[in-house]
Amino acid sequence: MANQIFQFNISELSKDTGALKETFEAGNLPAVAAKLQATLHSLEDVRLDIGVTGAIGSGKSTFVNAIRGLGDEDPKSAGTGVVEMTVEPTPYPHPKYFNIIIWDLPGIDTPTFQADEYLQRVVVDRYDFFIIITPDSFTARHTQLARGLLQQGKGFYFVRSKVDVDLAASRSRRPSTFSEQRVLRQIREDCWQRLEAEGLQDPKVFLLSMFELGKYDFGLLEESMVTGVESHKQHTLLVALPNLSEAILEKKASSLRQHIWLVATVACGINSSPVPGVEDVACDLYRLIHALEGYYHSFGLDEDSLVKLAAQTGQPLHRLLEAIQGPKTPVTKELVVDMLGQASRDASAFTQELLNVPVLGALATCGISFATVYQMLRLSLDVAVEDAHMLIQTFLHITENRLSENSNQ
Numbered sequence: 001m002a003n004q005i006f007q008f009n010i011s012e013l014s015k016d017t018g019a020l021k022e023t024f025e026a027g028n029l030p031a032v033a034a035k036l037q038a039t040l041h042s043l044e045d046v047r048l049d050i051g052v053t054g055a056i057g058s059g060k061s062t063f064v065n066a067i068r069g070l071g072d073e074d075p076k077s078a079g080t081g082v083v084e085m086t087v088e089p090t091p092y093p094h095p096k097y098f099n100i101i102i103w104d105l106p107g108i109d110t111p112t113f114q115a116d117e118y119l120q121r122v123v124v125d126r127y128d129f130f131i132i133i134t135p136d137s138f139t140a141r142h143t144q145l146a147r148g149l150l151q152q153g154k155g156f157y158f159v160r161s162k163v164d165v166d167l168a169a170s171r172s173r174r175p176s177t178f179s180e181q182r183v184l185r186q187i188r189e190d191c192w193q194r195l196e197a198e199g200l201q202d203p204k205v206f207l208l209s210m211f212e213l214g215k216y217d218f219g220l221l222e223e224s225m226v227t228g229v230e231s232h233k234q235h236t237l238l239v240a241l242p243n244l245s246e247a248i249l250e251k252k253a254s255s256l257r258q259h260i261w262l263v264a265t266v267a268c269g270i271n272s273s274p275v276p277g278v279e280d281v282a283c284d285l286y287r288l289i290h291a292l293e294g295y296y297h298s299f300g301l302d303e304d305s306l307v308k309l310a311a312q313t314g315q316p317l318h319r320l321l322e323a324i325q326g327p328k329t330p331v332t333k334e335l336v337v338d339m340l341g342q343a344s345r346d347a348s349a350f351t352q353e354l355l356n357v358p359v360l361g362a363l364a365t366c367g368i369s370f371a372t373v374y375q376m377l378r379l380s381l382d383v384a385v386e387d388a389h390m391l392i393q394t395f396l397h398i399t400e401n402r403l404s405e406n407s408n409q
């Protein structure tokens with residue numbers, strides 16, 4: 001099993017960095033680690049800009065906040081309300097991943113709206129893709145904008161917001177025959193028909209309530225955004241997305257798992273020093289603190305995220321902390337040393353497997369360190385993934401948020 005993981009990852013990575021495999025085989029670990037460090041940095045530095053547009057009052061700013069995991073009252077939130085708020089393109093960096101910028105764009109419903117002018121005004125080239133929001137039917141203005149984006153080669157997703165309002169209205173008007181699925185299907189079909197009537201083929205439409213983001217189509221939107229973005233930006237976007245669907249948790253886990261060997265090589269190959277109390281293991285503890293903090297941020301297990309989740313779900317923080325298996329304190333050197341000590345007890349069998357992989361012969365010199373670090377990261381990631389699944393199932397009651405009717409997206 002371990003052999004397969006390594007062979008897969010090495011061949012994947014060597015596609016990107018041609019000389020890497022040769023360097024590995026030449027046994028030059030510092031050179032390999034330096035290259036991998038550059039790869040890690042480039043993964044962390046990728047910039048991503050998302051433009052959020054739509055009519056005045058459609059819910060643009062509320063979406064900008066929600067996708068960054070913020071409520072309306074957070075100091076870093078975009079202003080929201082019933083009077084027109086967003087007049088100029090305004091950048092809102094993700095609170096944990098500053099290289100991801102969500103742009104709150106002006107409304108598209110000015111009397112003289114022209115898509116070309118609008119796109120020029122908001123500097124269309126700046127964005128990786130757009131979200132076009134409406135709380136009611138899509139109009140010619142939305143499709144004009146979409147066509148403008150198609151001409152510029154920019155991707156976009158349509159969001160039909162405030163579906164909670166439609167559902168509540170329908171429920172109160174026709175309580176005896178109300179069917180949530182039927183109302184959602186009608187909204188979806190109306191969106192498709194109007195967009196297709198305006199000449200847009202196969203429009204991607206996602207039904208959302210910004211106040212119950214985990215329901216309806218948000219998980220599908222997350223998956224589509226990740227798949228649609230350029231491949232070198234996928235990991236960056238993925239780890240930053242809210243943990244509101246089982247599918248997104250699994251995708252995050254798989255992307256982070258693929259990087260474990262990379263982090264372990266850098267941690268053992270650069271700035272490594274003996275780990276006190278853990279025999280034969282030398283590594284860079286700060287690199288590991290950074291990696292573990294990355295896991296906890298991405299899966300919403302850091303203190304800030306747990307405090308927010310407690311407030312959102314009305315649960316006392318200590319209940320959430322009792323329920324998680326992973327660390328309940330900030331990641332310190334002492335904690336990492338302790339985790340390495342635990343991992344070293346299981347690492348020796350793994351070390352043997354590792355040394356049997358020919359291309360990793362270069363790592364033989366630091367085989368025990370590498371195996372221990374790898375094992376620690378792998379166990380920590382697995383626990384973080386389990387905790388994240390448990391949190392969304394137990395506290396957010398999300399088990400499956402795919403709608404069967406949405407099968408054509």
Ligand SMILES: Nc1nc2c(ncn2[C@@H]2O[C@H](COP(=O)(O)OP(=O)(O)OP(=O)(O)O)[C@@H](O)[C@H]2O)c(=O)[nH]1
Pocket residue numbers: 054055056057058059060061062063079080081082083084085086087106107161162163164165208209210211
């Ligand atoms: N019920 C419900 N209300 C929503 C939803 N999304 C936004 N709202 C509310 O709609 C109002 C307008 O939302 P904003 O996010 O300020 O809309 P905007 O598009 O940024 O508006 P401008 O900046 O004025 O163009 C606010 O009162 C929001 O709370 C939703 O999905 N459901």
Ligand SMILES: [Mg+2]
Pocket residue numbers: 060061062079080085086104
């Ligand atoms: Mg606004």
